[in-house]
Amino acid sequence: MAADSAPVIAMRDITKVYTVGGEEVRALDGANLFIHEGEFVSVIGPSGSGKSTLMNIIGCLDVADSGEYVLDGQNILQYSGRQLARIRNRKIGFVFQSFNLLSKMTAEENVELPLIYQGLHLGKRKERTRLALERVGLSDRGRHKPTELSGGQQQRVAIARALATDPAILLADEPTGNLDSKTGADILRLFHELHEAGNTIVLITHDERIAKQTQRCVRIMDGRV
């Protein structure tokens, strides 16, 4: 792969400390992580190992206490909340365990939402929405609401939403956790297809079998990678 190119994600000595009930919890303790363009990396670790914190920091939902994080050539740590929102919007596509679709909106509207926040014109939005839904194979379900779709379909909509903005990385947090094994396998197959199409994917899981299917496996334990 393009290991010689600049990494999409470069984390050095990332530390994040939470204070829970007066006690300091070092969720991440000097974590280092490098992910290159086009890689399909899984991050695996038991619960409480700091996976979620790592994902939040990668996804720019949270800012590390110390260390250096360079995403797609941009140093994140010094960014304000508004800039972080922009980066989330343009560089990162989230896929959550619990789908996190807006239940009052149709699948199309859900996929369109990040594009609205980008401020794109209507025509362009519709085009990108259509393409994204096509890629996950749900072109005919655009007008359905999430509650009218199966779990697997909902996750596909979520993936389409993540893809719509053409992000630098696709960040998936236990994307198969709420699905039965067959649909889970379908979703993983979709991820593989996306990987082959050139997307950079970071998949967070606690399931060894899923982790083994990926190109590279990063283990996290007690806040260390």
Add this chain to the structure above:
Amino acid sequence: MVFQSLKMALNAIAASKMRSFLTMLGIIIGVTALVVMVSLVSGATGAVTSEISSLGNDMITVSIRADKGSPLRLEDLDAIKALDAVDQAAPSGSMNATAKYGYSDAMVSVYGTTAAYYDIQGLELAQGRFIKTTDVNNGSYIAVLSDEAATELFNRTDIIGETFTIAGRAFRVVGVLAKDDSLMSGMMSSLSVYVPFTVESRMAGQPYITSISISSANAQDMDATEDAINRFFMKRFEQDEDAFSLMNMSSITDALGTVTDTLTLLLGGIAAISLLVGGVGIMNIMLVSVTERTKEIGIRKAIGAGRGSIMMQFLIEALLLSLFGCVFGLLFSWGILEIVTLIAGGISFAMSPSTIALAVGFSSAIGLIFGLYPANKAAKKHPIEALRYDG
């Protein structure tokens, strides 16, 4: 972006119609109270003001209180009439007396005046003629009756040439005035009989003029007319300003205007308080809505909504709630005012554009002010915590 926020806010409002309506209710009631009260006051003011101006805004009444040894006579009126600012002048002596015709009698107001009075007061004849200058000069016992006085005494109005008595003296009827439907005539005694000034002054034992009605040559500049008349009488009565007083219809209108302005302000203020309470209702519901939709806010933030976008979304929602409330309130007020107009008859109560603008402006301000806190609260939510929220 604004259009999208508008669409999102509309969807959110439509998603819980009953709650949205109840939230709006405060604003609806507030706007209705504001618009109805202000419109009622301004409608009534308009009606009264137009009545007064129909009485003649170009008229000034002078009352003589002390004659300073040189009382005013009919000849003096020519000097007043000669003023540039004055069109006509007529004396108006008045007394109350019993009028009799056959077996019927009535207490009437007898006005002693001259021919000019007809034009100055803007009277209208139904039949016959008004007092003429020769009647005044000859002291003829002739009378012009108001429609009400004729009906009261004769039970009919075609009475030209009939004879009746006032305080025991016989008068011949030469004219009957047209029926006056205006509000002011209802307020004032209208059993009026007009006779030549010379006749009335003899009967009343008051040979001098104590009250004069003057019409201005220029109705647009009543102040100048008033000044001229004031100067004339100051000179006449040795600079004693207490000897006479001027009364102008426009000064009554002005006084009335001040009273109704105060009334409008007072009632509008009370209504504004209920609008304020409506605003608190909006804030309350918006806070609940923000908490309920924590997860939604988290998702929106995760996929890249900035603080501004979230803030805008909730602010527009609050603004729309109060504006919808305002629209419903305006419709409601319109209905109420139509009904009141129907009941009141004669007086029309309508919403003026400025009242509507006031209501819309006030509601938007309230929506924005009370939406600010919930919207800011939504915008400040941390994306991770918001995503974790189970509601």
